């Protein structure tokens with residue numbers, strides 16, 4: 049038994065991550081119940097990697113305390129693998145779940161395994177296939193003692209930003225998977241914003257694909273620099289050999305989802321913490337899948353407005369850049385706020401600056417702006433909301449007029465920009481000392497005696513809203 053690291057699940061992510069670990073000099077063992085995948089791993093012919101089709105032989109090949117990471121689809125499969133592992137691992141061994149597990153599952157598994165004397169680390173891994181191979185961003189949480197044992201490996205295989213690895217211990221129990229879930233919620237929001245900017249350029253400004261490519265390329269050279277804009281720029285240049293036009297134009301417009309965005313919104317609502325830009329991004333993927341209904345409706349409600357904006361393309365795209373900045377800041381701010389609240393509720397012991405720090409490289413939402421988020425929470429670890437940071441606010445204020453222009457022009461021309469709009473309406477309420485929700489309180493009390501509170505007097509009140517008291 050000489051192997052230092054074991055991986056269960058030899059799909060692309062598992063195999064790539066294992067190769068990354070082996071590249072750093074660790075002897076690795078891989079296990080999968082598919083013989084084909086085990087053969088593919090052995091065919092790599094790496095002196096540091098050994099593939100196994102037998103679980104016992106796999107775990108027997110590991111040094112103690114044994115480190116076993118799972119990269120298998122979230123859900124029941126994780127529980128099944130853990131059950132099998134219980135028969136072959138010993139007290140003190142370490143199990144890492146590197147998949148996109150729901151944080152409540154991780155919470156349960158952590159407590160169960162702790163009771164059995166096994167260390168459990170729920171770890172978010174971001175960066176896709178390429179990230180796994182060359183350097184992901186990793187969000188481990190759970191057992192601090194176990195983290196110390198796996199830290200040297202993780203720090204070596206992570207992406208590096210300014211010489212520092214994009215991995216750190218996130219916090220207690222399910223903290224790692226909660227942080228990864230919020231990462232994905234932000235990922236959904238930014239992807240939705242990019243797709244809305246595409247719609248404005250394509251239908252509103254009637255720009256050609258190569259012009260849109262140039263705009264994204266330019267944005268990606270400035271403060272919007274990010275992985276998601278980088279790949280979008282590539283997508284606007286990609287043609288399949290022998291095919292006319294961009295591959296993009298041949299792709300169906302029904303967006304799929306594996307659920308992590310939805311979980312973010314569900315988790316946020318459970319905590320009464322508003323994340324509307326993320327919520328609407330989840331809903332728009334779902335709406336996109338109602339293709340049949342959309343086709344029917346498009347016949348009843350054809351475009352009633354002239355979609356062409358008739359604007360100077362260059363000037364307008366500069367405004368669009370500002371509006372994008374505005375909405376992107378809002379998406380990150382809402383995600384960070386959710387982390388702030390979850391930290392209180394679940395006693396995770398999260399450090400928001402550390403989260404921003406490890407998101408700066410390796411992961412899907414890595415971006416220039418994460419430097420500002422990091423700086424804000426680093427300067428003030430008690431900061432409740434990113435929009436209250438003076439530097440962030442100073443930049444955001446400049447972009448407000450453009451956000452209003454983009455959202456209102458789109459509405460007038462019948463172009464849908466729900467995420468931009470949600471960012472703006474969230475902002476307009478967030479910055480407002482008073483909201484019209486006193487009326488909602490009055491209505492609730494009227495029809496259901498739900499009581500209300502008064503501005504000038506402590507306590508909870510109920511009124512009989514009978515007609516005699518109402519002046520007609």
Ligand code: 6PG
Nearest residue numbers: 174175176232305306307308412
């Ligand atoms: C990452 C990604 C990844 C996620 C995909 C697909 O950080 O590497 O978030 O974990 O699984 O982005 O997500 P959807 O299928 O839900 O779009």
